[in-house]
Each structure stands twice: as C-alpha cells, then as structure tokens.
C-alpha cells in the first residue's frame with residue numbers, strides 16, 4: 058500500500074486496529090432529521106470522542122471548525138431524498154479535487170445491491186476507487202438498504218460486503234445482524250457497523266456492538282443511536298470502552314450510568 062493511503066487509513070483506524078466513526082451525513086437525503094437540525098451544535102461535545110467524522114462537504118464547511126476537527130470521511134454520493142421515488146438512485150456528487158482540497162482521510166459512498174440501481178451504484182464505486190487510488194485516498198463503501206430495513210440479514214449483508222471489497226473499498230460499513238461472523242468472514246477488508254434507527258435502550262446498542270466486535274468488526278460508524286440519545290457523550294464513552302478497551306456490555310453499562318450523572 059502506498060504511503061499516502063496507509064497514512065490516511067492510520068489517522069482513522071487507531072493503533073489497536075479499531076475505530077469509532079461518528080456519521081452525521083444523514084441530512085443528505087433526510088434533511089434536518091431529529092437532533093441533527095443544527096449539526097454543529099449536536100456534534101461539538103462529541104468530537105473529542107470520535108476517531109473520524111462521516112460528513113458531506115456542505116455540513117463540513119458550514120458546521121465543523123477546521124481548527125478542531127477529527128479526521129474526515131467525506132460522503133461523496135447522493136442525488137435522492139426521503140420523499141423521492143427511489144433512494145437507491147445515487148450518483149457521485151463530489152469531485153475528488155474537492156475531497157483533496159478538504160484534506161479528507163477517506164471518502165464514502167453507498168452501494169445498493171439487489172436494487173433497481175445496483176449496476177449504477179457498483180459502477181460508481183469502481184469509478185470512485187479508480188480516482189481515489191490515483192491520489193492515495195481510501196474508499197469506505199456503505200451497504201445501504203434504503204427504506205427496506207428488513208433486508209439486513211447475514212446472507213444479504215455478506216453478499217454486499219464482499220462485493221464492496223471486490224470493487225476495491227478499503228473499509229466496508231454495514232449493519233450488524235444475527236450471525237455477524239458470516240459477514241466479517243466473507244469480507245477480506247475491515248468491516249465497521251452502522252446502527253440504523255434508534256434502539257429503545259442504550260444497552261441494546263452496547264450488546265450488538267459488543268457482539269459485532271467479538272465476531273470480527275473493527276469498530277462502528279454509529280450515528281442516530283448516539284446523537285439522538287438524551288446522553289450522547291455517556292453513550293460514546295461506553296462504546297469507546299467496548300471498542301478500544303474490550304469492555305463487556307456490563308462494564309459499558311456501568312460507564313454509561315456513571316457518565317450520565319456527570
């Protein structure tokens with residue numbers, strides 16, 4: 058691997074081989090979703106605990122202080138909205154030149170395997186990997202399901218993750234599911250977990266993150282279950298303990314309970 062590619066990846070994936078990314082890119086198709094109406098205010102207290110920020114160029118420039126920003130994974134795909142016909146109909150919407158201008162550590166885009174626009178999203182991934190290899194920028198592929206959340210099982214997600222890796226993604230972001238080892242074992246590049254819509258309790262989040270880490274994930278790219286929570290810093294500290302200190306679910310809950318009082 059070339060020096061630049063390696064250096065960018067090492068900013069994101071910590072020396073223990075693990076990572077905690079904070080995605081705040083949801084507005085690119087959901088608009089001002091709950092608790093992300095003013096992204097700058099929501100993320101300011103969370104920035105110290107994020108190993109990377111997954112964000113669009115618009116929110117990055119408007120809401121993130123360049124003097125105090127964690128390494129950035131720039132979302133470069135889009136073109137649909139929650140009220141449009143089909144969330145899978147995305148294109149590449151940000152140039153590699155702008156990604157370089159923003160000094161990003163990686164770029165990220167969604168693929169929609171099994172959708173009407175499967176072909177387009179996979180060809181876009183190939184194009185993005187070609188451009189990024191030229192400049193030593195890692196690509197994170199997002200295995201997106203649009204509104205079809207029920208698709209998230211090991212058979213489907215292992216197919217998506219493997220295809221993303223075959224196309225040259227350096228990291229794949231997918232959902233946790235039952236039998237998650239099938240997903241990580243079939244994917245030759247590191248896998249990080251997204252959270253999906255907010256869970257009822259923080260303990261559910263600690264449990265699936267712990268299970269996914271035990272089964273081969275290297276970390277998370279977890280958004281709503283953090284910043285839509287009433288105590289996001291406490292959740293982040295507990296999750297960091299699972300990811301970086303191999304804490305148990307019980308330990309994480311104790312950290313959360315303690316931090317919540319602070």
Ligand code: 5RP
Pocket residue numbers: 080081082083111199251252253254278279280281282
């Ligand atoms: C949204 C994304 C998010 O980055 C991803 O889904 C993770 O966020 P959450 O944990 O809220 O699902 O790709 O477009």
